[in-house]
Amino acid sequence: MKKSNDDIGLIARVLTGDASVEEKEYLLEWIEESKSNKKLFFEMKDMWEVSHASSDGRFNSDISWEMFKRQIDISVEAEAKRKRRLIFRSLLKMASIVVISISLSWLVFSLNSLKAKVSLSAKNEVIAPKGSKTQIVLPDGTKVWLNSGSNLIYYSDYNEQKRDVILSGEAFFEVVKNPHKPFVVKTGKINIKAYGTAFNVKSYPSDLFVETTLINGKVSIEQVSTKKILAILKPNQKSIFFKENIGSILDNILKSNKQENLKDSIIEINTNENILLAQTNTETATAWKEQKLYFTSETFDEIATKLERWYGVTIHLQSEELLKERFTGKFTHNEPLVQVLEAIKITTPISYSIELNDVFINLKK
Amino acid sequence: MEKYQHNFELVFKHYYSRLCHYACKFIDEDFVAEDIVQEIFSNLWEKQFDLESDSILKAYLFRSVHNRCINYINYKKITEKHHQIIHDMLALKELEYYNSEHGTAKSLFEMEIQIEDVISRLPDQCRNVFELSRQKGFKNKEIAAKLNISVSVVEKHISKALRIMHDALKDYLILLLIFLKIF
Numbered sequence: 231m232k233k234s235n236d237d238i239g240l241i242a243r244v245l246t247g248d249a250s251v252e253e254k255e256y257l258l259e260w261i262e263e264s265k266s267n268k269k270l271f272f273e274m275k276d277m278w279e280v281s282h283a284s285s286d287g288r289f290n291s292d293i294s295w296e297m298f299k300r301q302i303d304i305s306v307e308a309e310a311k312r313k314r315r316l317i318f319r320s321l322l323k324m325a326s327i328v329v330i331s332i333s334l335s336w337l338v339f340s341l342n343s344l345k346a347k348v349s350l351s352a353k354n355e356v357i358a359p360k361g362s363k364t365q366i367v368l369p370d371g372t373k374v375w376l377n378s379g380s381n382l383i384y385y386s387d388y389n390e391q392k393r394d395v396i397l398s399g400e401a402f403f404e405v406v407k408n409p410h411k412p413f414v415v416k417t418g419k420i421n422i423k424a425y426g427t428a429f430n431v432k433s434y435p436s437d438l439f440v441e442t443t444l445i446n447g448k449v450s451i452e453q454v455s456t457k458k459i460l461a462i463l464k465p466n467q468k469s470i471f472f473k474e475n476i477g478s479i480l481d482n483i484l485k486s487n488k489q490e491n492l493k494d495s496i497i498e499i500n501t502n503e504n505i506l507l508a509q510t511n512t513e514t515a516t517a518w519k520e521q522k523l524y525f526t527s528e529t530f531d532e533i534a535t536k537l538e539r540w541y542g543v544t545i546h547l548q549s550e551e552l553l554k555e556r557f558t559g560k561f562t563h564n565e566p567l568v569q570v571l572e573a574i575k576i577t578t579p580i581s582y583s584i585e586l587n588d589v590f591i592n593l594k595k
Numbered sequence: 596m597e598k599y600q601h602n603f604e605l606v607f608k609h610y611y612s613r614l615c616h617y618a619c620k621f622i623d624e625d626f627v628a629e630d631i632v633q634e635i636f637s638n639l640w641e642k643q644f645d646l647e648s649d650s651i652l653k654a655y656l657f658r659s660v661h662n663r664c665i666n667y668i669n670y671k672k673i674t675e676k677h678h679q680i681i682h683d684m685l686a687l688k689e690l691e692y693y694n695s696e697h698g699t700a701k702s703l704f705e706m707e708i709q710i711e712d713v714i715s716r717l718p719d720q721c722r723n724v725f726e727l728s729r730q731k732g733f734k735n736k737e738i739a740a741k742l743n744i745s746v747s748v749v750e751k752h753i754s755k756a757l758r759i760m761h762d763a764l765k766d767y768l769i770l771l772l773i774f775l776k777i778f
Contacts, residue, residue: 235754238754238757238758239750239751239754241754241757242750242753242754242757243750244685245757246728246734246735246753247734248734248735248750251677251678251681254681254682254685255681257685258681258684258685258688261688268688268692270761272689272692273761273764274757274761275620275689277710277757277760277761277764278729278757279616279620280710281710281711281714281725281729281760288612288615288616288619288625289611289612289615289616289625289629291607291608291611291612292608294607294611294629294633295604295607295608295611297633298607298633298636298637299604301637302600302640454626455626455630457626
């Protein structure tokens with residue numbers, strides 16, 4: 231009788247974390263002594279864990295689902311982007327309509343299934359559709375500007391112990407200072423953490439990188455899977471985290487960085503962690519907030535993406551050679567799309583036509 | 596495609612937290628457990644795994660977590676210190692146990708309701724101590740200080756609670772084993 235009391239006492243100590251290494255070693259041997267010993271220990275362990283599992287909010291499936299969905303979104307949006315490069319008009323048109331309607335129905339389905347389930351915290355989603363921008367104020371006073379084609383999610387427990395938001399797209403944050411409650415922007419593979427600062431995050435699902443630009447204060451870039459801090463930004467610095475392997479995309483970035491007056495001076499490139507740190511002109515990254523459209527030696531593929539988001543149209547590039555061309559320009563007076571295309575025409579020989587929400591751009595030979 | 600995604604979301608949200616808790620039985624680090632579970636779901640999505648049969652799906656999910664935990668622990672063992680290795684060996688033993696016919700992995704969560712009931716019927720002081728330890732996460736020393744009793748009394752109460760719970764659930768555990776063997 232005494233022996234079995236001691237055994238249960240030992241099991242209890244192991245379960246509560248009060249057992250020494252020697253006690254645990256003893257338990258390992260004790261388990262092997264008989265099947266009933268083994269069974270007893272693991273049954274006790276099960277009960278111990280189950281008695282706790284229901285009451286903690288350790289794993290938030292809602293947030294995890296949002297992150298997971300981003301991964302699915304990436305492949306579908308990337309698919310749509312690839313199709314845009316085809317020269318066949320009608321195929322292009324069909325693809326973009328299908329993508330838009332799938333995105334909309336996913337949103338509807340996810341919102342509906344969330345309502346149907348008993349969820350612990352209410353979800354708030356702010357959407358800036360393509361062609362417009364939105365500004366909101368979070369419960370703690372933090373201001374957020376959302377660029378077109380972006381959305382931001384936060385739950386009703388925002389500002390209780392921490393301030394988490396999930397971003398898809400581009401946003402500028404003016405975070406209210408609170409050293410006790412970190413403000414974290416979740417973008418999938420990396421989190422951007424701040425305590426009281428102003429910074430810009432660009433993380434569209436179809437982009438191959440996440441770009442963070444710091445205006446003032448301090449932010450840290452943390453890798454979700456390893457919880458490792460990849461970079462700490464100082465004001466006027468930006469970091470580019472590459473979602474895939476750094477190699478191919480880095481070339482493109484370095485090429486677009488060639489123009490002297492727009493150059494970012496690269497501080498550090500870490501190929502193991504797929505992250506790049508550079509000194510930058512923050513005006514370029516945050517120009518969109520002031521309704522200024524900037525192109526800094528960007529390829530027509532990137533220009534098309536920007537124009538689609540800015541004006542809410544669908545761009546069809548009808549020439550393979552057009553993709554190689556680059557353009558630099560600033561549009562600061564809320565110019566209509568036609569004016570932008572005319573300005574581009576001055577330096578790059580393009581021809582274009584507009585049909586409702588579709589814009590067709592070709593290179594003049 | 597839309598219907599599959601909708602069903603997938605429901606499956607994800609239903610199993611996510613439970614699978615993470617199951618992984619955490621063997622692996623200490625929360626984020627590693629979550630990583631494992633997310634990889635499993637990515638796999639599921641890529642294969643467009645049939646979501647219709649609940650029992651097949653459930654078995655597949657728990658088996659996947661089980662296998663990946665074994666891999667992770669074995670991978671970690673290479674670089675670890677003694678005390679951590681002992682801890683890992685206990686985890687491996689437990690994984691073995693769940694692999695054998697005595698395992699009750701899938702039914703753990705059905706036990707939740709019964710456990711709440713048994714805990715509520717524990718003798719007063721015993722229940723106080725158990726709840727502080729398990730559900731509020733206080734260490735034995737802290738509970739002793741809080742309730743003005745000795746640490747050994749605290750430990751005795753916890754052992755007592757475990758014994759009572761085990762006796763009360765014993766029949767249920769046997770029934771579960773039979774139930775599992777049929778299915």
